[in-house]
Amino acid sequence: MFYYVYVMESKHYDHLYIGYTRDLKRRAEEHNRGLNFSTKAYKPWKLIHYEAYINLDDAKRREKYLKTNQGARLLKRTLKEYFYNK
Secondary structure, X not given: OOEEEEEXXXXXXXXXXXXXXXXXXXHHHHHHOOOOOOOHHHXXXXXXXXXXXOOHHHHHHHHHHHOOHHHHHXXXXXXXXXXXXX
């Protein structure tokens, strides 16, 4: 079983959310149903990126890194075409 680090983008606001989960489909549905306090005000959400890890600690470390300024810059470079073509 994998642990997923994911990036979601609000469809109506200029807002990204980064998290981790074992069940990516269920977690995306929870965000879109407003079950997460942090993302409820910005729904609906679209999954734009995810990474799979076998180890939970690796997934947590990656999530924490992507939430830093340096990690956010890396993410924007990684998804350069996506953000440019919006």
